[in-house]
Structures are given as structure tokens and as C-alpha cells.
Amino acid sequence: MEKPLYRQVISDLEKRINHLKPNDRLPSERQLLIQYNVSRNTIRLALQDLEERGLIYRLHGKGTFVSSRYLDQPNIGEMYSFSEEVRRSGQKPTTLNQSLKLVEPNQKIAEQLNLQNAEKAYELVRLRLANDQPYIYSKTYLPEKLFPSLTLDELQGVPLYDVLKDKYKQLGVMAFEDVQAVNLDKQESEYLQEEVGSASLKIYRKTINEKNVPIEFTISVARGDKFIYRSKQYNHLL
Template sequence: MQKPLYRQVISDLEMRISKLKANDKLPSERKLLMQYGVSRNTIRLALQDLEQRGLIYRLHGKGTFVSSMYLDQPNIGGMYSFSEEIKRAGQKATTKNQSLELVTPSEQIAKQLNLVSDEQTYKLVRIRLANDEPQIFSTTYLPKKLFPDLKLSDLQADTLYSVLKSKYSQLSVMAFEDVQAVNLSATESKFLAEKAGAASLKIYRKTINDKNVPIEFTISLARSDKFIYRSKQYNHFL
């Protein structure tokens, strides 16, 4: 199966970047449009992906440049997957789907998903476990207009992202996350088999598709004694 256009552009740019030196300048958006013959949105999505992963950096009024990092990473650009990370650690990953219902989201959720005030979303509540021990309690909001007739049974035999891709042809290509340190409430602690007031990481995650449209917004609570949040940061100017 042929890769989507934005992914073809990303793959080609990655190859070009790997042959350049740190701080070398990339062609302008206009030149990239002419070279690849794709839409401006496709070019911007590709550059946004590369920038989020630290391969490039942009200076206002000056252009786009190659970051000082070595591109020798497995599955470069892959989306974070709880199941894959747990399996990689030699543990068994499972998910308990607690509930799925249609709701009118709060103003905050609607804004994250670019919805108008009366649009509905599916609200999916899940517990993610490693070796049968709860690690993450999450609430996911999915626009009804993008995922009509979503059923809890769809998620019993497959992962959420696999269902979104196979049943609705919606491919998650990029995610934005904010992480906050919080203490678990009495209700939240029960889902994670923890004590009320225990330290936790609260993770806000928005996922977009290949058309730069938000398709998912998830609020997760992760046990701080079981879940490690990793990030990489690069100094573009070394």
C-alpha cells in the first residue's frame, strides 16, 4: 500500500536531512511546494512533524534548519503506544474498557476538538494495565461526526487506534501532550488501586490526522510510581 502524501514527504525529507550538516538550511515552504507538487497543508504538516521530533528548527524570518542530532533511531516518528512500550519492557499489556457513551462535551473539550457547542462526542473510559496492575486511568473524547456508530464491542478485540484506522480510515499522525503533577482524588485512586492523595501525572493528549484535524482528546492519570514519562530535548545551536 502506498504511503500517504505527507508521509512520503516526511520520509524524503528525513533522507535529505540525514545527508546534511547541523544548522544547514532547508528550502523554503514555497520551494518545497514546487519540488513535491503537494498542498501547502501537506508541507506544513510534514515540517511540523519533523520539528516536533527535533529533526529541524525554525527561526522566524530566517527559515528552517537542520538540528544537531544523529538520525539513527528505530521507528523514527512512531506514535507513542502504551501497549508497545509495555511489551517492549517484557510485560503483558491489557486494557479494561469501562464505558462508552455519547455526551455533549465541556467547552474545554469542544475547543480542543474544534467542535461547535452542540456537537457530541463519544466518551470512552479505560484502565490500562501492565501485568494486570493498573497504571493509567484515561478518559477519551472522540467526535461523533468522525466516528459514527462506534461501539464498545469494536474495542474488545483491538486497540483504539487500530479501530479508528480500520473502521473509519482515520490515521493518527501526530500528538500534542501537556503533563501536570497532581494528587489523586478518592474516586480516581480506586481506579488505579492507589491511596487517595497519591502523586500522579495528569496527561492531556490531542491527536490529529493527516489532514491536520483533531480526532481525539484524552485526559489520563498515570501512577507516578509505575509510569515513567520520557522526553528528548536537543540543543539546536551546538
């Protein structure tokens, strides 16, 4: 299977970077558009991936440069998978799909999904467990126009992203997350088997495809005593 265009650009740029010196300047976005004959979104996705992994850094008004320290580590921009992380820790992951319904989302969610007035989205309510202990309660919103006729049955026992990719040909290539410290409300505490007001993390996650189109927006609440949120960061100027 042929790689998506942005992945092909990433692979080629990585090879070029390996032959450059720290702080060498890369071609501009406009030059890359001409060289690779792809869309601006494709170039921006590729550059964003390289920047998140510490291979390049960008200075406003000056351009894009090779990082002076190349760290040969796993891609920190990879799509996060709860199930994979739980298995990695030696525990058994479980996903309980509570409900799926077609809704007209509020303005905030509609903006995240680039929905127009009256456009609808599926609201998927899920509970994520590790060794039968609840960790995360979430509501995921999926545009109806991208996932027509989605049913709860086809999500049973199958990872959500697999269904989106295999049935609807929608592949999430990048996700953006905001994390906020909150206290559990009554409904969240019942799902997570914790006291009302317990410390937790609220995670807002938007996933886009290779065309820079939002395909998913999820609001999750994770138990503060169970869930550790890790982030790797690099100083591109060192």
C-alpha cells in the same frame, strides 16, 4: 499501500538532508508547497516531524536549517503505545473498557476537537493495566461525526487506534501532550487502587490525522509510583 502524502514528503526531505551540510538552509514553506504540490498542512506536518527528530531546526524570521548534529535514533515523534511499552518491559498489558457513551463535551474538550455548538463526542472510559496492576485511568473523547455508530463491543480486545484506522479510515499521525503533576481524587483512586491524594501524572493528549484534523482528545491519570514519563530532547543549535 501508498504512503500518506506527508510521509512521502518526509522521506524525500530526509534524502535531501543527507546530502546537505550542517546549518544549510532548506527551501521555505512556500517553495516546498510549489515543489511538492501539496497542502500547507502537509508541509507543516512533515517539517514538524523532521524537527522533532532533530534533523532540522527553525529560526523565526530566518528559515529552516539542517541540524549540525544528526542523531541516528528511533523517531521520538512516533505515536506512543502503552501496550507496546509494557510488552517491551517484559510485562503483560491489559485494557479494560469501562464505558462508552455519547456526550456533549465541555467547552475545553470541544475546543480541542474543533467541535461546534451542540456537536457530540463519544466518551470512552478505560483502565490500562500491566501484569494486572492498574497503571492509567483515562477518558477519551472521539468526535461523533468522524466515528458514527461506534460501539463498545467493537473495541473489546482490539486496540483503539486499529478500530479508528480499519473501520473509519482515521489514522493518527501526530499527538500533542501536556503533563501535569496532580493528586488522585476519590474516583481516580478507586480505579487505580491507590489512596486519595496520592501523587500522579495527568496527561492531556490530542491526536491529529494527516489533514491536521483532531480525531481524539484523551485525559489520563497515571499512578506516580508505577508510571515513568520519559522525554528525549535535542539541542538543535549544537
